[in-house]
Amino acid sequence: MLHxxxxxSRKKEIFKPLHGKQVGLYTCGPTVYNYAHIGNLRTYVFxxxxxxxxxxxxxxxxxxMNTTDVGHLTSDADTGEDKIEKExxxxxxxxxxxxxxxxxxxxxxxxxLNIKVPKLLVPATKTIPEQIKIVKTLFKKGLAYxxxxxxxxxxxxxxxxTELSRQPLSEKITAAREEVVADPEKRHxxxxxxxxxxxxxxxxxxxxxxxxxxDGFPGWHIECSAIxxxxxxxxxxxxxxxxxxxxxxxxxxxxxxxxxxNKPLAKYWMHGEFLLIDQNRMGKSVGNxxxxxxxxxxxxxxxxxxxxxxxxxxxxxLNFSWDSLKSAANAYVGLKHNLSLLQGYSKLKTKNASxxxxxxxxxxRKFKNAINDDLNTPEALGSIHELLNQLAGLQKENKxxxxxxxxxxxxxxxxxxxxxxxLKNLPKIPAKIRQMAKKRELLRANKQFTQADALRKEIExxxxxxxxxxxxxxxxxx
Numbered sequence: 171m172l173h174x175x176x177x178x179s180r181k182k183e184i185f186k187p188l189h190g191k192q193v194g195l196y197t198c199g200p201t202v203y204n205y206a207h208i209g210n211l212r213t214y215v216f217x218x219x220x221x222x223x224x225x226x227x228x229x230x231x232x233x234x235m236n237t238t239d240v241g242h243l244t245s246d247a248d249t250g251e252d253k254i255e256k257e258x259x260x261x262x263x264x265x266x267x268x269x270x271x272x273x274x275x276x277x278x279x280x281x282x283l284n285i286k287v288p289k290l291l292v293p294a295t296k297t298i299p300e301q302i303k304i305v306k307t308l309f310k311k312g313l314a315y316x317x318x319x320x321x322x323x324x325x326x327x328x329x330x331x332t333e334l335s336r337q338p339l340s341e342k343i344t345a346a347r348e349e350v351v352a353d354p355e356k357r358h359x360x361x362x363x364x365x366x367x368x369x370x371x372x373x374x375x376x377x378x379x380x381x382x383x384x385d386g387f388p389g390w391h392i393e394c395s396a397i398x399x400x401x402x403x404x405x406x407x408x409x410x411x412x413x414x415x416x417x418x419x420x421x422x423x424x425x426x427x428x429x430x431x432n433k434p435l436a437k438y439w440m441h442g443e444f445l446l447i448d449q450n451r452m453g454k455s456v457g458n459x460x461x462x463x464x465x466x467x468x469x470x471x472x473x474x475x476x477x478x479x480x481x482x483x484x485x486x487x488l489n490f491s492w493d494s495l496k497s498a499a500n501a502y503v504g505l506k507h508n509l510s511l512l513q514g515y516s517k518l519k520t521k522n523a524s525x526x527x528x529x530x531x532x533x534x535r536k537f538k539n540a541i542n543d544d545l546n547t548p549e550a551l552g553s554i555h556e557l558l559n560q561l562a563g564l565q566k567e568n569k570x571x572x573x574x575x576x577x578x579x580x581x582x583x584x585x586x587x588x589x590x591x592x593l594k595n596l597p598k599i600p601a602k603i604r605q606m607a608k609k610r611e612l613l614r615a616n617k618q619f620t621q622a623d624a625l626r627k628e629i630e631x632x633x634x635x636x637x638x639x640x641x642x643x644x645x646x647x648x
Contacts, residue, residue, distance in 0.1 A: 172227050172542045174220075174408075175485060177416060177439040178334055182544055187407050188437060193229045194406030195221060196398045196436065197288065198415060201238040202272040203257040206279050207459030208475060208490065209445040209452035213412045215476055215590075216442040216484040216545070218285040220410065222588045223541050234401045235288040237276070239269040239295050240377045241366070242390045247418060248320070248363040249352045252387075255376060265376050269293070279462045282472035284590045290401050294393035298379050301388045301396040305364045305381075307430040314364060317355035321365040321383050326358055328425045334439060335417040362422050363389035391422040398435070399427065409436035413443055445479075446489045465495070473591055474499035480547040480589060502591070507646065508558045509579065510596050511637065514644035515565060516576035526564055526574040530581055533557035537585050547589065554582055565639060597647040603634050607645045610636065 172185040187193050197217040200206050206214075224231050244250030258265045273293075280287060294301075305321060308314035313327050325331045325339070332339055339360060366372050367386045378385050398406065404427060411420060420439065427435040444451050452459050462472050478498035482488040533553045540549035561578055564570040586593040606629050613622035626636055630648070637644045 172223065173544055174438060174440060175544045177441050180336075183438070185438070187229065188405065191229050193224055193231045193408065194402035195224070195231050195233040196394070196402060196406060196409045197233060197235045198394060198409075198411035198419070199235040199237045199291070200272075200276050201242045201253055202269045202276060203242075203253040204272060205461045205463070206276050207452055207461055208465070209447075209459065210412075211279060211283060211462065211475075212445040212479050212488065213410075213442040214280060214285055215283060215479045217410050218280075218283075218590060219480075219484070219545055219547060219588060220408070220440065221286060222590060223545060226588050227542070232290075232402065233286075233288045234290040234292065234398060236394055236397045237269075237273055237291060237293045238390065238393065239265075239273075239293045241294060241388045241393065246390075248389065251371070252375065252377075258376075279472075282462050282466075283476050284473060284592050286590075292397045292401070294388070294397075295377065297393065297396045297400060298388065300400050301392045302365075302379075302381050304392060304396055304399075304426065304430050308364065308426060311429060313426075313429045315357065316383055317353055319353045319355065319367055319369055320363045320386075320389075321367075322356060322361040323364055323422070323426055323429070324357060325360045325362070325425060328429050331360075331425055332421065334424055335421045337417050337421075362391060362418075364392050364426065365389060391419055392426060394419075394423050395427040395430070395435070398423075399431070404431050405434040406436055408438045408440060410440045410442070413441045416441055442484045443487045446487055447491075449489055452490070460490070468492070470495060470499055471502070474502045477502040477505075477551075477591060480551055480591075483548060484545055505555070505558075505591075506593065506596060507648075508562065509582065509593055510646040511565075511644060512558070512561065512575050512579045512582075513596060514646055515570065515639065516572050516579055518572050518639070518642050518644075520570075520572045524564070524571040524574045525569050526561055526571075526578065529557060529560050529564075530574065530578050534581050534585065541588055550585070550589065554585065557582070568639075599634065599645050599647075603629060603632060603645060607636055607643060611643060 173182045174185050175181070176183050200210060221231050221233055239254060240252065242253050244253055244256065254265050254268060258268045261268060277287065305314060308323065313324055314321055315324055365381060365383055365386055365388055367384045368375055368378060375387055377387050379387065409420070424435050446452065447458055447460070450458070465472060465475055475495060475498070478495055479488070481498065533556065536553035537550045540546040540553060557578065561570055561575070583594050606625055610622045610625040613625065629636060633648050634645055635648055637646060
C-alpha cells in the first residue's frame with residue numbers, strides 16, 4: 171500500500187485515488203528561458219520516480235506538465251522583467267525562438283536522465299483563452315479587481331489563503347512591499363497578478379493577447395490552474411513541484427482555482443527539497459547553477475547523477491559536490507558490474523544447490539516497502555546492493571545456481587522500472603572477446619598457463635576481465 175507525504179496535511183497518508191485506478195498527476199514544469207540546472211532536474215527525477223511507483227502499484231497515470239513561456243517575471247512575483255523577453259534581448263533572438271530552443275534542451279536533459287516525457291507537455295501560451303475564462307469567473311465571484319496596470323486576485327476575500335504554506339499573511343504582506351511600490355493601486359501587498367496590461371514597463375511587451383481588460387499577457391500562476399483544470403479536471407489526485415513553490419506559486423494556484431470553482435484543486439500536494447551547492451541554494455539568478463551538459467563535459471554519465479539523487483530522500487536537502495558525484499558514479503558502475511556478473515552466471519547452466527530464492531523474495535519485499543513508504547529511494551537502493559552482496563557470497567561458495575541467478579536479475583530489472591537507472595542496458599560482450607576467452611580456457615585445459623595469462627591480460631587491456639568461478643569463467647566489462 172502506497173503512503174505519501176501530503177504537504178497540505180503535513181503528514182504521510184495512504185494514497186487513495188479519486189477515481190479507482192486512474193491517477194491525475196500535475197507536475198510543475200520549467201520556465202523555458204535558460205537551461206534547466208541540476209537542482210531543477212532533481213525535482214523532475216522525484217516526479218518521475220513518483221509516476222513509476224504509481225504505475226508499478228497498478229495505477230494508470232495521466233500526467234500533465236506545463237512549460238512557462240510567458241509571464242514569469244524576474245522577481246518570481248509581480249515585479250521585474252519577463253524572463254523570456256529579457257533572455258531574448260540578451261541573445262538577440264525572438265521570444266519564440268528562445269522558448270523553442272530551451273524547451274528542446276529541456277527534453278534532451280530529461281532524456282539523458284531517463285525521465286519519462288509527460289504525454290501532455292503544455293506551453294502556457296497554448297491556453298490563453300482558458301486562463302482568461304478563469305479570470306472572468308474570479309471577477310464574477312468578487313475575487314478579482316482591476317487597476318490601471320493589471321488585474322489582481324484579492325487574497326483578503328479568499329478564506330484559508332495560507333493553508334498550504336502555513337505562512338502568516340502578515341509575513342507575506344511584509345515580503346510583498348516592493349510590489350505596492352510597483353503598483354500603488356493594489357489593495358493588499360499580497361494580492362497577485364492574474365493579467366498584466368501593456369502599460370508602463372510592459373508597454374512594449376512582445377507577447378500579447380486581447381482580453382476584456384485590455385491587451386496584455388497573463389501572470390505566472392494562472393497558467394497552471396488553466397492547464398491542470400483543462401486536462402485533469404478539478405479536483406485531481408496529486409500536484410507536485412519544488413519546495414520553493416509552496417509559499418507563492420502553489421498557494422496562489424490554490425486560491426485562484428478553488429476561488430473560481432469552489433472545490434479543491436488537488437487531493438495531495440508533494441514537494442521535492444533543494445539540491446544545494448556549497449550548502450547554498452542553486453539558482454540561475456545567482457549564477458551558481460550546473461547543467462547536465464556541464465556534467466557530460468566533465469565525463470560523467472547523467473545516470474550517475476540520477477543515482478546520486480536516489481541516494482537521498484526527495485524531502486531531504488542534498489548537497490552537490492563533484493566528489494559526491496564521483497562517488498555516485500563509482501557506485502553506479504559497481505552496480506552494473508555486479509549485474510553483469512549475475513547475468514553471466516545465469517548463463518552457465520549450473521545445477522548446484524541454492525540458498526538464494528528466499529534472499530531474492532526478501533529483497534523484493536524490502537524494496538517495495540521502501541518505495542511505498544513515501545518513495546524512500548535510499549532504502550530501496552540499499553536492498554538491491556544488499557541482495558547482490560549476498561548472492562556474490564553464495565556464488566563464491568558455489569551455492570548459487572544459474573536459475574536463481576537469472577531470477578534475481580529479472581527481479582532487479584523489474585525494480586529498476588521504478589528507479590529508472592536503465593540497468594537493462596548492460597554492456598554486451600563482443601564476439602571477439604568471447605572467442606579470446608574460449609581460447610584462453612583451452613590453453614588452461616592444456617596447462618599452457620603462461621599463454622593463458624598473456625591472453626587474459628590482453629582481454630583486460632580491451633576493457634573486459636575474466637572471473638573464474640567453480641561453474642566456469644565469466645567474462646564481464648571492467
